[in-house]
Amino acid sequence: MSVLSDRIAGCLDSASLVRKMFEEGARLRAEFGADDVCDFSLGNPHLEPPSEFKDQLRELATDPAPGAHRYMHTSGYPHAREAVACSVSQREGVEVPSSHVVMATGAACGLNIVLHALLNPGEEVIILAPIFPEYRFYIFHSGGECRIVPSKPDFDIDLEALAEAISEKTRAIIINSPHNPTGRVYPEESIDGLTKLLKEKSDELGRPIVLIADEPYRRLVYDGVEVAPVLPRYESTILVASFSKDLGLAGERIGYVAAHPSFPTELIEGISFCLRTLGFVNAPGLMQRVIAEVMDASVDLPAYKHNRDLFYEGLTEIGYEVVKPEGAFYLFPKTPLEDDRVFCKRLMNERVLAVPGSGFAAPGHMRISYAVKPEVIEKALPRFKTAFENP
């Protein structure tokens, strides 16, 4: 008998494939040396935080003012919430008051507390395939059910499939643009179509379907692409974001939730309640104070674009079929073999790690993270070629 609850033991079983891959990666590194293994399996931003962050951290670390490490209001320091509210309002073109901002312990925290606040047992949350697999667990913990809806072949939203999937059980939909694992940025027309559809369906249902826009990659876009703001298009929108990627702070767990001003403050109270009682209590204090001052700084974005171009062009030239990503730091090519797991194993023989698309509910693909040094990409391309030619 497992010491764990049946549910969690079951989750561990289902997660064992990915774990096995990581173990295999560790084995490869041990056998061939870390430098010889090209690891594209992790979404761990490798770019360093900008100098503005480092300066601010140094300043606050040497600030002798008392009280800096105590509890603050659950929703966060007023000046940090205010700074987020300003930034979001400007970006979205909708005035979001600081009362509608909750500082969160990263975006994963933000999603969990929002889902916990919203979901009655059994209510459905729609997510779009290829999915970010962690969503399933966030929805599971919140007592909801996960409904996966396929996207178009170019990873744009399939509005027809979505319209069919919405039912009386639908409580919310999560979108993620720029998108993990595909790097897709939804075009403005798609966001228009999506919000129009949600309005119609909400009217039919007599209650709003909540649109949760998970935007940790919001500022990681290339070639002048813009992420269409959702708030001005749909009132029942909740934004969730983090500073993990644009400031390179993944390990520090700092982000926020910002709700459309039309929501009653009861929503914010419920989200804050979940922040507190799920054990986050409040977002880490020091990081709140740092990011409040450096929110507009960013990691060296051109480095990501350079990697994308290098990798996309290299793979395309070899013959891989890849939708050109417009943001984030992922490529999601088709695998030359239909069975993505077999092909990823084939790549492993070349000491290249990529994640099978099956893990993202998109078999026949693989996820490649280019949050790595360009040398790793250069070293890997000939290996991708070998595997492509002899799959």
Add this chain to the structure above:
Amino acid sequence: MSVLSDRIAGCLDSASLVRKMFEEGARLRAEFGADDVCDFSLGNPHLEPPSEFKDQLRELATDPAPGAHRYMHTSGYPHAREAVACSVSQREGVEVPSSHVVMATGAACGLNIVLHALLNPGEEVIILAPIFPEYRFYIFHSGGECRIVPSKPDFDIDLEALAEAISEKTRAIIINSPHNPTGRVYPEESIDGLTKLLKEKSDELGRPIVLIADEPYRRLVYDGVEVAPVLPRYESTILVASFSKDLGLAGERIGYVAAHPSFPTELIEGISFCLRTLGFVNAPGLMQRVIAEVMDASVDLPAYKHNRDLFYEGLTEIGYEVVKPEGAFYLFPKTPLEDDRVFCKRLMNERVLAVPGSGFAAPGHMRISYAVKPEVIEKALPRFKTAFENP
């Protein structure tokens, strides 16, 4: 219709009494000035982190080594887990390997991830009254049921009541020593009796009842009192702790879970899985690195003892009936009126804030936090006297 889930809307309703008190406190401060209001309602440690912490934070903040703010292993930095394992092993007299330590985002996080990992829906967790009220929500989120068992009049564990409460549904019991809200430290004999009882009951049930020792106040003890270690007495023990109180880092959210070495690693995997998928992802990285180096430092503990003595003696002299607290920073006197809410309102008229015992499942009492400057206690004592004499 509420925008929130029925469950969370219900929780907010039940929490509204405490919120009302906070609002009343804010009103008093606005009317009479913050300096004239004696606020003993919050467990927000007011002592500053020790100089060792500040030095270490400064050093790491100026360290130019790359990679310091990235994701690390879910369970935490190896050297931080190792430092915790050493400290726990030494304190408990049981060798806990670092494999059995998970760095947590504070103790509230630690409790949530442990409960989520353990509980099947409907299984019971026993907590002892006076309770730490947040436990109810942690258990609720984990899908379990909360079973409250009364303590003895001196707040020691009532083993008979406990024996009666244990049933086939019992999955775990949470103890908290030093205790919030009473400041009680369970004597060694009580821990002996408790662990003996749990062994017998586990044998009867044919599966272990897990003992969760929530120890955020472990090092806040006075007059040479020692907290009896639980690990050597009972194998199915999981320790949960934080650095919020002994290092004064409540706002930074850093703590840990340490499980008895007899647990299979599956338990740790399950707890780490919950850490990841409830959205904590990993404990804040910078704080992990800081506390790994300064774990043995501490806030100015004699200041808490001074406050306790001042407050305990003052209240006793007035005539209040108080069990002398041996640790933490709370007093839990009987209220001169049977109705603790009415008496706390009476105190409010004297511009003194204390929390009614009803909120801790212990009516007829009130919780007083002495994590304040001694001047506040000195100012408050005559007011406590007035309220006592004219309740």
